[in-house]
Amino acid sequence: MNEELRCIGCGAPIQTENPEELGYTPNAALKKGEETGEVYCQRCFRLRHYNDIQDVxxxxxxxxxxxxxxxxxxxxxxxxxxxxxxxxxxxxxxxxxxxxxxxxxxxxxxxxxxxxxxxxxxxxxxxxxxxxxxxxxxxxxxxxxxxxxxxxxxxxxxxxxxxxxxxxxxxxxxxxxxxxxxxxxxxxxxxxxxxxxxxxxxxxxxxxxxxxxxxxxxxxxxxxIHQYQMAHYLGKKDLRITAPTKEIKPKIYQLNAGQTLFLGGLARFDFVQGERTSFIAYVSNDIEIHRTKLERATDFYEKHRGGLLQPPRPDEIADFPELVRFEFSIKEKTDIVFAGLGWITVTTPCVVAGWAPKGVDVVRRKALI
Known part of the structure; x- marks a missing residue:
């Protein structure tokens, strides 16, 4: 392909490989554009004809x-x-x-x-x-x-x-x-x-x-592109599940120390130490949360990820990063945030741990709600 070919709308070098990057145009559109002498990238084409700006x-x-x-x-x-x-x-x-x-x-x-x-x-x-x-x-x-x-x-x-x-x-x-x-x-x-x-x-x-x-x-x-977002590890179907489009319904769990919550197969929350208390999960309504005992949580994850624990899907397990553990000693009402997935509000002093795919942040912050 002629490397000098540029979009007449925005000047980006035309490419046909990656729809997410600047200058993308489908092969069929490129041929048509070369015939008419007007080559637009898909972003400019959609802007021109449909009033639609696409993120790149x-x-x-x-x-x-x-x-x-x-x-x-x-x-x-x-x-x-x-x-x-x-x-x-x-x-x-x-x-x-x-x-x-x-x-x-x-x-x-x-x-x-x-x-x-x-x-x-x-x-x-x-x-x-x-x-x-x-x-x-x-x-x-x-x-x-x-x-x-x-x-x-x-x-x-x-x-x-x-x-x-x-x-x-x-x-x-x-x-x-x-x-x-x-x-x-x-x-x-x-x-x-x-x-x-x-x-x-x-x-x-x-x-x-x-x-x-x-x-x-x-x-x-x-x-x-933000390197710490969960979105980088998900397929398009799973992005629809994890990124809420409707009002999220908080899910409340009464837990004893030594219990674990799995947020699908994407993240894990351990109640390590403290008195029996409530935890509130704020994640997409489409993500299923499973409770198990902390002592058998790792085995439970290995056995059920891609099955009972989805996303990721069965064909995505091989490429999905291992979960990494972050421990927090909580003194006041706090959110434990899984970047790009949601958060769990901890209501009383205790020790908890959050697990997320390697490369995704788990952080504490002052409770939003």
Whole structure:
């Protein structure tokens, strides 16, 4: 294939191998494009014909280059994170790259959390977690791409803080950033007006510019791959099971010390030491939780993973990483978080352990709920 072939929409080098990466176009579309002299990558094609922005993934090097570019601009940074997976969706060291640019922190997918949770408490919790990782956002906003009123509020906040500047939207993969951008386009452009690439001037290989009324742009950047997310170890079918799309229903377990909970075959929670107490699991409603004795938990896992304990599926066991143990001594109400999968709230002082696939983080944090 001619290596110099580039997308006329965004300038990305055309490739036909990996749908997740920049410049992907299917072989059939490439042949058609070469005949007409208009070769678009799939991302630009879908934007041009369907008003649809697809997320693509950057390597760490690409992302560092992009972050440095953003640091040199004078813009508002909208950092989208997944409220259900804060630890898995925060961008490490973002504050070091963005210079003096103001940050609007947007907690997306708020519709997944229990409705009983007060938004004011959640916003405060989100601000505290942001401060812990060095971010000092101008404002914190909770949103759902599914609710038009939330998108309207987000647009109002963007207008309030951008002060006539460009806006850069950044986030790791799987936080729903592209869905949010599409909802913004739908609301600002009107559903009936088909947006074409001609309305997206100067798009470069790593970002798409959406014009604002005053001549500035809202810039969509590709999703950054976060190395510690559970999603990297799952097939597409299992991603649908583990990533909740509806309000999660908390599951409460009364446990004695020496008992274990398995979250499918993806993670494990041990109650090591303490008085009988309750633990609350916040994971996708589609994940089955199994209880067993701690002393036989390892044998139970070896025997049942890929069967009773799914995901992973039987044909994925060979490639699935071993589970690694993290122990915690708990003094107050705390969440034990399995990055990208959910968390278990520990309600009283005790010793517990969380297990996750090698490479996936298990961390403690102040209880969200």
């Amino acid at each position: 993934q950057l390597t760490d090097d690409d992302f560092l280059r992009l972050l440095n570019q953003i640091g040199e601009t004078d813009a508002l940074i909208v950092n989208v994170i997944d409220i259900f997976d804060f630890n898995g969706s925060v961008i490490p060291g973002l504050h070091r790259f963005i210079g003096n640019n103001p940050v609007l922190l947007v907690g997306n997918k708020v519709d997944i959390l229990p409705k009983s949770l007060k938004k004011s408490k959640m916003t405060q919790w989100l601000r505290e977690r942001a401060h812990e990782v060095g971010l000092r956002p101008k404002d914190v906003l909770l949103t759902s791409a599914k609710k038009a009123s939330d998108i309207h509020m987000l647009l109002e906040k963007i207008e309030q803080y951008r002060k006539g500047k460009d806006v850069y939207v950044v986030g790791v993969t799987n936080v729903g950033k592209s869905t949010l951008i599409n909802a913004i386009i739908k609301q600002t452009a009107g559903v009936k007006d088909v947006i074409t690439t001609s309305q997206f001037p100067g798009t470069t290989l790593d970002k798409i510019e959406i014009p604002l009324e005053d001549g500035h742009c809202l810039v969509d950047t590709p999703g950054i």
